[in-house]
Amino acid sequence: MRAKRILSWLFLVMVLGAVLSACGDDDSGGESAPTESTESTAADGGGGASDTIAVGMALPGPINDKGFNEAGYLGLQAIEAGGAEISYIENVQAADQVEALRNLAGQGLDLVIAHGGQFTDAAVQVAGEFPDVNFAVFNGTETAPNLSDYFIRYGTGSYLAGALAATISESGVVGFVGGAEIPPTLQSQEGFEAGAKHVDPDVEVLSTVVGDFNDAPRAKEAALAQIADGADVLYAFVDAGLPGVTEAAKGADHSVHMIGYIVPHCDADDIFVADAIFDSVTLYKQIGDAVKDGSWKGGEQVFTGLENPDVVSVQFCGDRVDADTQALIEDLGQQIVDGSLEIPEGL
Numbered sequence: 001m002r003a004k005r006i007l008s009w010l011f012l013v014m015v016l017g018a019v020l021s022a023c024g025d026d027d028s029g030g031e032s033a034p035t036e037s038t039e040s041t042a043a044d045g046g047g048g049a050s051d052t053i054a055v056g057m058a059l060p061g062p063i064n065d066k067g068f069n070e071a072g073y074l075g076l077q078a079i080e081a082g083g084a085e086i087s088y089i090e091n092v093q094a095a096d097q098v099e100a101l102r103n104l105a106g107q108g109l110d111l112v113i114a115h116g117g118q119f120t121d122a123a124v125q126v127a128g129e130f131p132d133v134n135f136a137v138f139n140g141t142e143t144a145p146n147l148s149d150y151f152i153r154y155g156t157g158s159y160l161a162g163a164l165a166a167t168i169s170e171s172g173v174v175g176f177v178g179g180a181e182i183p184p185t186l187q188s189q190e191g192f193e194a195g196a197k198h199v200d201p202d203v204e205v206l207s208t209v210v211g212d213f214n215d216a217p218r219a220k221e222a223a224l225a226q227i228a229d230g231a232d233v234l235y236a237f238v239d240a241g242l243p244g245v246t247e248a249a250k251g252a253d254h255s256v257h258m259i260g261y262i263v264p265h266c267d268a269d270d271i272f273v274a275d276a277i278f279d280s281v282t283l284y285k286q287i288g289d290a291v292k293d294g295s296w297k298g299g300e301q302v303f304t305g306l307e308n309p310d311v312v313s314v315q316f317c318g319d320r321v322d323a324d325t326q327a328l329i330e331d332l333g334q335q336i337v338d339g340s341l342e343i344p345e346g347l
Contacts, residue, residue, distance in 0.1 A: 034092050034100060053292050055079050056104035057088040057113040058097070061214055067239025068213065071262050072115035072138065075284030082288055097122035105130040111291045113284070114138065117182065123147060134296060136287055138280060139184060146298040150283060152312060153305030154184040155191035155347025156336055157276040158235070160306075160314045161259045162195030164274055164329050165233040166203040168257060168321065175206040175226035177245050178237040179213030188237050188261075191347045195332075198341075206231055213239040220244030227252045235259045235276075246271060257320075266317035273320040282310045307337050 055076065063073035073088065080086045087107065092100045097119055104112045105126055110133075114123045117139035127135045127147040140149035165174040176192045178185040186209075193205045206229055208222035219241035223234055227248060236245040236258055242265075249256040249271055258265075260275040283304060290296035304311045314333065316326050335341035 034089050034096055052083045052085065053079075053110040053288070054085045054087075054107070055111045055113065055288060055291070056086065056107065056109045057115055058092050058100045058104060058119060059088060059090045059115045060092055060118060061090065061239065063088070063090050065214060065240040066242060066265075066268075067262050069115065069239065071278075071280045072113075072284070075281040076113070078281050078285040079288030082285065082292065084288060084292075092119075094118070098125060101126040101135075102129070105133045105135075109133060111136060111288070111296075113287075114140070115280075117141060117151075117184075120149075134291060134298060138283075140301075143299045143301060148296075148298050148300040148302065150287065150302045151304070152184075152278045152280065152283070153187075153303060153347060154276075154278060155187035156305045156333075156343070157278060157312045157314060158188035158191035158237070158261075159195035159198075159336070159343055159347060160329050160333055161235050161261070161274070161276040162192035162197075162205070163199045163332055164195075164314065164321070164325065165192070165235060165259060166196035166200040167325050167328065168273065169200075169203065169233045171230045171232040171254075172200070172202065173204045173206065173226075173230035174233045174235070175223070175231035176208070176235045176237065177219055177222045177226070177241075178207070178209040179219075179239065179241060180211060181209050185209055185237060187347055190344055192235055194344050194347070198332075199328075204230070210238070210241065212241065214241055216241045216244035216247075218244070220248045223248035227254075227256060231256070233257045233259065233273075235261070237261050264315060266315070266320075270317075270320070272317055274314055274316045277313045277315050279311045279313075305336075306333050 057076045059069045059072050061069040063069055076086050089100045101122055112135050114137045120140045120142050123135050123137045124142050127144045135147040137149050139151050178189055196203050196205050206226040210218040210222050219238050223245040236242050249258050257273045258271050260272055262278050264275050265272045306312050
C-alpha cells in the first residue's frame with residue numbers, strides 16, 4: 001500500500017499581500033499556509049538510476065482548485081505513476097518562493113518543478129545554489145544550465161474558444177473573465193477577442209481581468225456585469241474563481257453558455273458547452289520520462305501549442321455544440337497549425 005505522509009509547515013516570513021493565483025500573483029487574502037507533502041510508490045532500494053526518480057513541485061495555489069494547480073498536481077501524479085517518488089508544496093506565496101524551492105532542492109531530488117511563471121526569479125536563484133539538481137519552470141521566462149522553461153501557448157486555444165463563443169452566441173455579445181494579469185491571461189484575452197472577431201467582425205467582446213484566479217466573488221461580479229450587458233457566452237479563464245462565474249451564469253435572466261479552460265468541465269454542469277484544454281499532465285509526463293531516461297536537457301525553452309493536440313485543444317461537450325460548428329472550430333485550429341490562418345503575434 002502506498003505510504004503517504006502529509007505535514008504542514010508555516011514559513012517564518014510574514015506575508016503581507018496576496019495569495020498567489022493559479023498562474024500568477026493574486027491579491028486575495030492569505031488564508032492558506034504553504035503545505036508540504038511527500039508521496040512514494042517506488043520500491044525501497046535496489047534498481048539502477050533509471051528505475052526511479054525523485055521529483056518535487058511547488059505550486060502557487062491549492063491542488064484542488066479545479067484548474068491550473070490541480071492540473072499541475074495531476075501532472076506530478078502522472079510522473080509518480082511512471083515510477084517516481086514525489087513531493088510537493090502547495091499555496092506558496094510570493095515571499096516564500098525561494099525558501100520553498102530550496103526546501104525541495106535540499107532533498108536531493110532529480111527534478112524540481114516550479115508550477116507557474118511567477119517562480120522564475122526564485123527558480124533561477126535556487127538553481128544556481130543547487131547546480132546538481134534539475135529545475136523546470138512552467139510558463140517561465142529565463143533559463144540556466146540546469147533549468148528549462150516549458151510554456152503552453154494559451155492564446156491559440158483561447159482563439160478557438162473565442163471563435164466558438166461568437167459562432168454560438170445569439171445576442172452577439174460574448175465575455176471573457178480572466179484571473180491574474182499575467183502573460184497567459186493576457187494572451188488568452190487577446191486570443192479570445194481575435195478568434196471571436198474572426199468569425200463575426202460585429203460581435204461585441206466584453207473582457208474583465210479580475211486580478212485573481214481564485215477569487216470567486218470577484219469573478220462572479222465580473223460575470224454578472226457582462227451578463228447584464230447582454231453576454232450569452234462566457235469564457236471563464238479562472239480556477240477556484242470558477243464557481244462564481246458559474247453561479248452568475250446559472251442565475252441569469254437569459255440563457256448563458258460557458259466555456260471552461262485547462263481541464264474538462266462538461267460533466268460538472270450542463271451549462272458548459274466546451275473547454276479549452278491546456279494539458280500540463282501530458283507535458284509533465286513527457287518531462288518526467290526525459291529525466292528518467294537521461295535525455296532531459298537544461299537551458300531550453302520549450303513552447304507547445306495546437307500542433308500538439310495532446311496538450312492544447314478544444315473539447316466539445318457532446319451535442320451541446322452542433323456538428324457543423326465543431327467542424328468549423330476544428331478547421332480553424334488546423335489552419336493555425338499549418339500557417340494558413342494568420343493570428344496575432346505572440347499567441
